[in-house]
Every structure is written in structure tokens, then in C-alpha cells.
Amino acid sequence: MQIYNTLTKTKEEFVPRDKGQVSMYVCGPTTYNFIHLGNARPLVFFDTVRRYFIYKGYQVNFVQNFTDVDDKIINRAREEKTDPLELAQKYIREFFADADALNVMRADTHPKVSEHIPEIIDLIKKLEQQGHAYAVDGDVYFAVRSFPAYGKLSGRSLEDMQAGARVEVDPRKKDPMDFALWKAAKPGEPSWDSPWGPGRPGWHIECSAMAEKYLGSGFDIHGGGFDLIFPHHENEIAQSEAACGEPFARYWMHNGFITVNQEKMSKSLGNFFLVREILAKFPPDVVRWYLLSTHYRSPLDFDDEKLVMAGKGLDRIKTALRLLYEAMELPVYQEEREKPVADGLEEKLATLRLEFEKAMEDDFNTALAISVFFELAKEINIFVGKLGGKVTSEEKKLLDKAHALVKDFNCVLGILKEDKMTGRLLIDAAGADDKLTEGLIQLIIKIRQEARSKKDWATADTIRDGLKELGIILEDTPQGVRWKKQG
16 A cells, blocks of 8 residues: 655555554644634545555554634634634534534544643643743743754755744744644633643644554554645644654645635635535535545635536446345346346456556545546446346346445445445435435325326326425436435
């Protein structure tokens, strides 16, 4: 398995720290607002990475933090006249609502800054004792020049960074590039007691402390968006490796930006789209499919039309899956066919599995993996089309193998949810598990079929056209009537 490591700027073979196990830390949101699509990309992508490791048999320890103590939270709480920690908890709940909709697995651990103050203070004390940090008027700063390797992740030199800096220089700092580990308390802000007086953590120290606690030094993968390379991840490396003298994380993975008209999507630019606003217009499975349709390191430009196209692409998978399920329900034909219809399908399934794995193991190329999924859908369509409404026992086994492969591909990509009772994938994410909706549509189809049997074409057409106006498309096939939502 090859992973592009931002630290070395090359693809490297993935070798886990502990055999058969993978340790991952992915930076989570600052909880002062609903997440936007730019936040959702790393959320979905690193969930897919985790899923692939599980598919390959690894035991994965996945940690994703919540920054629930931050200037943005304090400012938002002041605007809403509420407690900052209560505001943060509100948006943590909203985060889970959006993540669940996108079929993102919960992390093994979701640590919060507010619950790890002792660990953060201990790490700062260690840095201070070793000469890597200094206190000024209740604030504590990391001395950047005490860590000679500073800049190794971003590839920047201190001189270049200082020359390009636009921030006002704090005269209390020993060096303009030094950054805050601890901030002295201000009136009306959350604070905790510390050796330097009441205060709260700086941004970067939290991830170092929590990653060390839950994963230890030299854990496997640290992930996040490209915008976190500098300063956040650069500072994490500096303070963690200065404190322990060992590599912090071994593989650094960063996803590209989502852009709007080629400009980075962000709250600060005001060109962001909240996930829940998008989910009000497009099904969650389509949004996830869209997010995985481009290689994670490439920029992904957003507009509604691209999501419409993603939905049409996903419909090709869903159509094949509907045909597959219909074929799996056919009674087994006891006699052998004069001319077999399998046509090497078993070998093709094995080849497609290998191609899917090859794509995922080349730096998690989900775009290529999706193209393999399309090939699988094509093979299913061809095979089912040749069955002629009946299956032999051997063909039934092939249908089951095709279904197993679809489920494995889907288990990695996380697109469609699974019915725990039947083990089948839910084709309509917006309502396939809604028994009332399914039952009502089936009842309407039955009434239409009765009208057709009586040659009451006017009533049958009225029903069909009425459903179409509601976004439900009926398809008359030799195997019966199918329905789907209009894409």
C-alpha cells in the first residue's frame, strides 16, 4: 500500500507501527457553527481510509478531536449571549447529525479540549522545563528556534515565514514566530487554573496532548485538510517532538480544498455551503459519492450541477443493484441451460476485486475505485439481462458472489446504508427504509396494474404521470414494475 506523505513529499509504502494495527488521528472541527462542505471532505475521506483498513483486516484505532475551547467559540457565544462550552456542545450534537447522515462512522475516541486540560498543562510544563517554552504575564509561548527542524512539514524556512508575516509583532515574544501554548484568562472567558495563572490552551497544543494520550508517539497516520499543514500541523510536530524527542506521526495525509469558482471554500470568505443546506437538496449518498469522485489530494470544485451529475452516476450503481436483487428473488431453475450465460463472470468478479484494491492501495484513489464499481455494475447488468427471468443453482451462486462484491465495495466507500435485518443495501437513502413510503407506492403500483389488466389505459397513465410529477418514475420491465426517485 502506497501513501503520499506530506512530510517527505513522496509516496511511501505503508508499514504500521504495530503489526495488524493502524493508529489514526484526524483533526476535527472547531465547534462554533454547523459544518460546511469543506469540513465534510476530510470527514468522509478519512472515514473511507479507515474503512479500507478495516476491510483489509486491520484493527484501527481512530481518534478525532473536538476543539471546544477557542476564540471563535467565545466570540460566537458572546453574540448569542450563551456559555461558550454550552455553545460548543450544541454544535458537537449538530456535527454528529450531519456526520451520521453522511454515513461517517463514529471515531473510537472523540476527545474534547475542555476535558483534557490536565494533559495539556503537563505537556506545556514539560516543554518549559526543557527550554522549549517560556512564560510572559500568564501567557506561555513555544520558542520556535529551539526546534531546529521547524518547517519540515510545510517546507518553509523561518526567515521566509518571518519576512512574509503580516501580523503585529508582540514585543513580549522572544521571536515573532513563537506561538501561544497557554493564554492568560480574560474577563468573561472560560479559564482553568495552571502554574502560570488562570487561562486556557492555545490552539495547537490540544492535538499534541490528545494524540499522545490516546495513540502514543510515532502513531501511524495524522490527517486533515491542506489548510492545516501550516501553522497547525507544523506546530504540532514542533511541540510534540521537542517534548518527547521522537517522531510524532509517521504519515501525514492532507486532502485538497473544495473550491467555488476556483476559490477555496471557507467561512472567512463567506463562500461556504452548510452540509445540512446541501442535504436538504441532495440525498446524503449522492453527496458522499460526489466527495469521493475526485482524488483526495486534488481540488474539488463545487456547484449544484456537479452534484446532479454525481446523482446520475450513482443511479447507475443503484439500477444494477435493483436488477441484482430482482434476480436473486427468482426461483431456482432445476434444469441446466443448453447454453451457459455466465460467460466467465466469476473470473471477472475476482479481477474487479483486485482492481478495486489496487486503486485504493495507490494512495487511496477513490476516483479510480469508483470507476471499478461502475464496471461491476456493467457486468451485473449484462449477466442479469441474459438470465431471461430464471436462474440455475450455479447462477444463483454467482449472483450471491456479485452481491458480496457490491457490499464489499460499498463497505469501503460507505455510500449506501445496510438493512441490518436483510443484509441488503438500501438503494434509496432518503426513504428505502421508510416502510410507509414503500408500502404506499407499491399499493399505487398495484392499482395501476389492475387498471392496465382491465385495459383502462387512461387511469394507468394518470397514475404514472401523477407519480412522475411527484418525482417517482415507474419502469415497466419483463420482471415487473420498478420505481425510483427522479434524479
